Amino acid sequence: MSATWDQIVERLRELSDLASAIKLLHWDQATMMPSAGGAARARAQATLQATAHGRFVDPEMGALIDGLSEESLSQEQEANLRLLRRDYDKAVRVPQELVRELAEVSGRAYQAWTEARPAADFSLLQPHMARLVELKKQEAEALGYANEPYDALLDQYEPGMTTAEVEAMFQGLLRGLKPLVADVLANVPDPPDWLGYRYDPDRQMAFCHWLVSQLNFDVTQGRLDISPHPFTIHIGPGDVRQTTRPDQHNLMMPLYAAVHETGHALYEQGLPAEWADFPIGGPPSLGMHESQSRLWENQVARSRPFTDFLLPRLKERFPEEIGMVSPEEFYRGVNHPQRTLIRVTADELTYNLHVGFRFELELALFRDELSVADLPAAWDDKMSEHLGLCPDSIADGVLQDMHWSIGSFGYFPTYTLGTIYSAVLFAQATAQLPGLEAELRSGVTLRLLEWLRENVHGLGYRHDAKDLIERISGGPVTPEPLLDYLRAKYTALYPSA
């Protein structure tokens, strides 16, 4: 190892340590912090983020990267250097003043969103969001792009994927999905009553603790806690934390949120530990991360074999509430689809319609085909077009998600890309692992996890997400496996009349 490499390593460790502290500040804020600590916490987070950013864009870092380019490196060092250069170049390309203004305006816009949503008043958010869109366009120009500004935004979350590719994939998905949804929903009865019974929150959490361990989340190297919005966070090596939210009027949400987060958490626990401080030690994209949460939540835990395993265990905890529910009723209840206004409560079948029209609206904004002022009306039109619903209140319309208020444009499509990837991966795993269904029926998921560790988790960021999925499937990424899976599952559940 050269002296330059050693210096790079030292700097990456420092950045990793700062990131670890920033992540702990965030986790604590969401799970443990007394609310009175919020103002001081926000300031501490901003300070540490500025410190970390300053250390990364330090010209000495650039000089070390340049120096390393002239040395002979191992394949893994080369891979790290390539990602490091890419991230460094992107970071220094955006002027400091723009970074500062983006942080400031998104802070104001987020604050405005927290007030606009309960007040159902878009005008509170509109000026801040309009400015934010302008600034994000400036950021895209500074970062550079191949075809259109949105490419640059998308690239921050799903590197290696272009807007045109994603657009084609979404069009293919929606073309297949819309008639399927229409067919299925025409035959869906009312949801069963037991879904809405009262379920003791402490027993829900006890069940979630059992369930995440059953799925091989390593609780000696992590935690499961409670937060209003479930999330997973990698604090540092040996410390991956997930959360869920018990809900006394909803048994399935906390349970499937825990499985979803376990998917993220298993991925984090399976990333290559020896590269923990390096770019190749992380995930290649948000979509790849989401593929893991979706795979465990849907393909595994909403499958008939696994719900058959789950039901008797759940009956032990809630004998009075669901003692009489049959395996068939349980499977149908867990997979009950319906039109809903709210993305985060949407089921597996309709979820990607919600994402689909958000992506279309983002494209329109960044192609200058839609102004922020016209966004609420455009939202309602899309909602009606894709889901046949119109919100009574804007709080359940364009104001329902926080993403845009913090400037996260290009983030939404990764939810659907992840779902598409998950279907590809699960189809491959099923093909390569004969007997998997029987294992799932016994609650045994270790062989599937090992397959994912070998093919996905353990590789970290050796390939862009799309490339990795194509290597695994041996062909281009398409929405067909997802459509095949949904068609097979839902036409069996709800055959056309």
Place this chain on the structure above:
Amino acid sequence: MSATWDQIVERLRELSDLASAIKLLHWDQATMMPSAGGAARARAQATLQATAHGRFVDPEMGALIDGLSEESLSQEQEANLRLLRRDYDKAVRVPQELVRELAEVSGRAYQAWTEARPAADFSLLQPHMARLVELKKQEAEALGYANEPYDALLDQYEPGMTTAEVEAMFQGLLRGLKPLVADVLANVPDPPDWLGYRYDPDRQMAFCHWLVSQLNFDVTQGRLDISPHPFTIHIGPGDVRQTTRPDQHNLMMPLYAAVHETGHALYEQGLPAEWADFPIGGPPSLGMHESQSRLWENQVARSRPFTDFLLPRLKERFPEEIGMVSPEEFYRGVNHPQRTLIRVTADELTYNLHVGFRFELELALFRDELSVADLPAAWDDKMSEHLGLCPDSIADGVLQDMHWSIGSFGYFPTYTLGTIYSAVLFAQATAQLPGLEAELRSGVTLRLLEWLRENVHGLGYRHDAKDLIERISGGPVTPEPLLDYLRAKYTALYPSA
């Protein structure tokens, strides 16, 4: 406000934010972190501490302090500047290489202590600790002192107090304490059986949560959690956290640990919020901090009026265990004194004997009258002289405390200084607050807390601890109020035969 002042403020805020993150890393490690995260956590803590130290000793900070000295400042700005200059000068006086070696050797020595204690083998610790004493002597030389090196070490924890003053105070205290202890212990019967019954840990914690709120710990601006070693930490404004440790074979320890920590926490919650990021917004010394914990733990919560308030509430939680215990029996049980080998389990009467001989040993080490190699034998001699006991194992002897392994020489005496201060303060409060005893009998402590806020908490660091105590009492700090309090209490409890 001048531009220089604004720049100082900005830097102090940054340091305060870094300190907040460092404290959260520590709190989390002690309460929440999965043990597998320990190695990464230690590295992250070291990185953030180095970052904070580097930012503080930055020559630009020195230049700003110099610049401010030439401006006309408010009284409070002057007070801040004086403390800031003192801390900056001390920080830059110690060479970077010595700072680094101290951190490294104390890290190794602490690690050695964690192995030496269970192995009851001092030789594992000895070489590291010998080096640490050498380095601390070098640090004392670098810092400078009036009369002897120990002055410099003491000054890090109890600024404004000299070794000679502390030595005289300890001698006075021990002169009065030893015959009192001998008299009392000659008349003490065996402890009552109910002290050692099994008490459900969950119910212990529920009681502790009730108790800390009863004592006006603001749970909307703090938390109570569980950790192996109880502590209190100020994460940031609006966020003060304390811990205790339930123990199924000990009802009193978790409960009085919670009261002790509540004393620290009430102090932190009462410090002047407007100066949170500034030197005058903190406590003047460890001794002053300990005075608050001791006052609430002993003078308040071990008093007959307060135990009379406590007992019926405790019986509600533990009716089977202590339903038959009378108020007199409870008061005597809570105040049961005995000779013990271990400082942290010592009672109010004998506690300061433990501290007293540790202080004498520290003085001998730093006056070159004792070598680290001879420390275990010297410890046993002192233990025998002060407490009439000799440990069977060195694990319960010189290896029982971690302080010396992390280089905290000069820390122990602050425990006793705090106890001395607490007696002065409580005597003053009692004199100034007629009817206090009746209030305590009803569990009402708010007027006492308000008196402390006005006279101590709200002042932050406007005066050195000794000066503050002298302003409040109108005379020099002496151990007499503590001796008077202990004599009155224990001769009433255990009259001479």
